[in-house]
Amino acid sequence: MTVGLIALGAGLAIGLCALATGWAQARIGAAAVGAILEKPESLGTVIILLVIPETLVIFGFTVAILILTTLK
Amino acid sequence: MIVEMAKIRILGSRPLLPAVVGLLQDEGDVHIESRPRDLHEVESEIPVIRRHIVTGDALRIREILESALDKIRKLLLVLPPSPGGNGAGTGEAFVPPPLAGNEASLRGHLAPLDSIALRVETVLAERKRLEDESSLFSRYEKVLNALAPLIAVVRESRDLECMGLLFQAQDRGAAPLLEQALSRLAGDHYEILYREVDKETLAGLLIFPAEKASEAKALLWEKNIGELRLPSSVADKPVGEALEILLRKQEEIPGRIRELDAELSAVSDRWRGMLAGARLWLENRIGQLLASDSFFESHLTFLLYGWIPREKLGGLEKSLASAYGEEVVMERLPIGKPEEEQVPIAISNSPLVRPFEIFTRILPLPRYGTIDPTPYIALFFPLFYGIIIGDIGYGLLLLAIASLVKRRYRSNRFLADAATVFSWAAVSAILWGIAYGELFGDLGTRLGLRPLFLHRMGDFLETILFALAIGAAHVLLGIVLGIRSAWKSGNRGETAARAAGLVLVIGFLGMLAGILGKAPRAFLPAGLAVIAVSLPVMIFTGGPAAAMKLHNLMNILSYLRIMGIGVASVALAYTANRIVFLVPWPALGIVAAVTLHAINLGFCILSPTIQALRLHYVEFFENFFDGGGRAYKPFKIVA
Numbered sequence: 008m009t010v011g012l013i014a015l016g017a018g019l020a021i022g023l024c025a026l027a028t029g030w031a032q033a034r035i036g037a038a039a040v041g042a043i044l045e046k047p048e049s050l051g052t053v054i055i056l057l058v059i060p061e062t063l064v065i066f067g068f069t070v071a072i073l074i075l076t077t078l079k
Numbered sequence: 080m081i082v083e084m085a086k087i088r089i090l091g092s093r094p095l096l097p098a099v100v101g102l103l104q105d106e107g108d109v110h111i112e113s114r115p116r117d118l119h120e121v122e123s124e125i126p127v128i129r130r131h132i133v134t135g136d137a138l139r140i141r142e143i144l145e146s147a148l149d150k151i152r153k154l155l156l157v158l159p160p161s162p163g164g165n166g167a168g169t170g171e172a173f174v175p176p177p178l179a180g181n182e183a184s185l186r187g188h189l190a191p192l193d194s195i196a197l198r199v200e201t202v203l204a205e206r207k208r209l210e211d212e213s214s215l216f217s218r219y220e221k222v223l224n225a226l227a228p229l230i231a232v233v234r235e236s237r238d239l240e241c242m243g244l245l246f247q248a249q250d251r252g253a254a255p256l257l258e259q260a261l262s263r264l265a266g267d268h269y270e271i272l273y274r275e276v277d278k279e280t281l282a283g284l285l286i287f288p289a290e291k292a293s294e295a296k297a298l299l300w301e302k303n304i305g306e307l308r309l310p311s312s313v314a315d316k317p318v319g320e321a322l323e324i325l326l327r328k329q330e331e332i333p334g335r336i337r338e339l340d341a342e343l344s345a346v347s348d349r350w351r352g353m354l355a356g357a358r359l360w361l362e363n364r365i366g367q368l369l370a371s372d373s374f375f376e377s378h379l380t381f382l383l384y385g386w387i388p389r390e391k392l393g394g395l396e397k398s399l400a401s402a403y404g405e406e407v408v409m410e411r412l413p414i415g416k417p418e419e420e421q422v423p424i425a426i427s428n429s430p431l432v433r434p435f436e437i438f439t440r441i442l443p444l445p446r447y448g449t450i451d452p453t454p455y456i457a458l459f460f461p462l463f464y465g466i467i468i469g470d471i472g473y474g475l476l477l478l479a480i481a482s483l484v485k486r487r488y489r490s491n492r493f494l495a496d497a498a499t500v501f502s503w504a505a506v507s508a509i510l511w512g513i514a515y516g517e518l519f520g521d522l523g524t525r526l527g528l529r530p531l532f533l534h535r536m537g538d539f540l541e542t543i544l545f546a547l548a549i550g551a552a553h554v555l556l557g558i559v560l561g562i563r564s565a566w567k568s569g570n571r572g573e574t575a576a577r578a579a580g581l582v583l584v585i586g587f588l589g590m591l592a593g594i595l596g597k598a599p600r601a602f603l604p605a606g607l608a609v610i611a612v613s614l615p616v617m618i619f620t621g622g623p624a625a626a627m628k629l630h631n632l633m634n635i636l637s638y639l640r641i642m643g644i645g646v647a648s649v650a651l652a653y654t655a656n657r658i659v660f661l662v663p664w665p666a667l668g669i670v671a672a673v674t675l676h677a678i679n680l681g682f683c684i685l686s687p688t689i690q691a692l693r694l695h696y697v698e699f700f701e702n703f704f705d706g707g708g709r710a711y712k713p714f715k716i717v718a
Contacts, residue, residue, distance in 0.1 A: 054689065
């Protein structure tokens, strides 16, 4: 039971963060395509903006790993 | 690194102006400054100084040259390339007109251009007309082909009228009804012939007494049957004759287009070389005239402000002295603090570092006096990439791909540079693969390879701490570079604030090490004390906005992505290897494993690149990079 709850917690940690990252990247990506069409030289800035939300899922992944290490 | 620039002022005898412009263009090192900051001082010292006035004659000559260049560009665009493909023909060569020539002689010299342009325009206009006609006829092609045999048997007279008809699939049932109506209208005095165009369309040719033509057309309209509408060029002709003309033209047009193409090729062979030479000459001549706009003058002298790389200063000085002696003087001026923003930026890096400029070129240029981040990217990008991938197998494959791309696209500078960058990144991945003991995931372990440094799929906490340590080192280096920039710019308050920020981050890291047991327990209170002192100093010296530098602590956490992406990549490689044993058929398992490894390799190219770049652009550059520099554009010969 405890193992199951720990695994569920780890899954939620990464799953919810991934959803949040996806939601943010979808919005940024849509705006980014428009920005690049208008101003192709903004590609560098756009890539930076696009990968910023990935920090969320990385943190989620790290938290998931930390949760799973308690199983040892 | 940012090339050190020198600000120069060239003063000379006014009649020498055109010759000096030519010399500067030949040397190709001076970035001419059209809006020098200290012009007001010069104007107050020498009241007669003014911007170089372009005379009416010079303006007319410029207009003639620009118009000729415009014509040549259009001609070179439309003329087919020469058979050699090098852009130059084997015919006439360009002979430049004399520089001292007047308007009339220049017009005379460029006159052949008009006749070439007229000839090419006429050929192109005819070609376009034929193409349009061909495109229009092609829409009738199927119907024409279907009706052609019928036209051969129809001979129209003044008493008969011929109409083309089209029945769509759903209207085919209307044909018998039409025939009934026609027989009521004209008895037996009509003929209707059918031919299948395709499954969808049936074409018909209706021959009818001319005096009943309007009633017949009304009948077609009433029965909703489409009459074949012919192109306007033959619309006034009887249908039979019109169709014959269209068929004949359809056959003639390709041959006529080939003739016109041959004529264009002949023009290109004869004149392309001359046009290419004339374009270069005109571009350089117009460049000289436009450059003169940035000069200043008095009654007897001219004055020019510009920028030149410091190492090229001596060479230009010698060239001017040997060409004009004391009649032209060049002096180096000090660059004032407010002027630094105006200094054009030239970036020059060693051959090892230069390929990494592909990553800095997508950002604005750094300002003069600040730091070019390219050498740091050259050091840290392959390092981060290697730490993330860390696999001997993937590294070797990436190295092979990069070598192939480099060999295949040697002439494409961007791709060649990218291939060099990825070659270094792949070497780093191989070295880190040895450190992690990974070869296509755990295949290395199965073959007896052992981790020398970290086992990423087991030592999770150590992997996290390693990523944070890398992040701390990188961010601290960024802060140190920021301190250096602030110090060089003479902003003491900012320097102190940044230094306090550095101490604060070190204090925080010490405190964290104490908490995690990675350092003696005394590091915890010591770190707290350092933070307590450095935070007020930072805010006091840098203002409330300096508190934003606390963001550096979050930036260090962002380096966890090195661990995250790396572990995800290893996990995918492990999964690929295990699939072989999970699938009942080994061959299928191997195919699935290879596919998954190939997908992982694709991720390995894309994801670590973006993440490593992001760590540079966002976390590292934040502390020292100051963009917005003006590009160095030397006045030089267009080759």
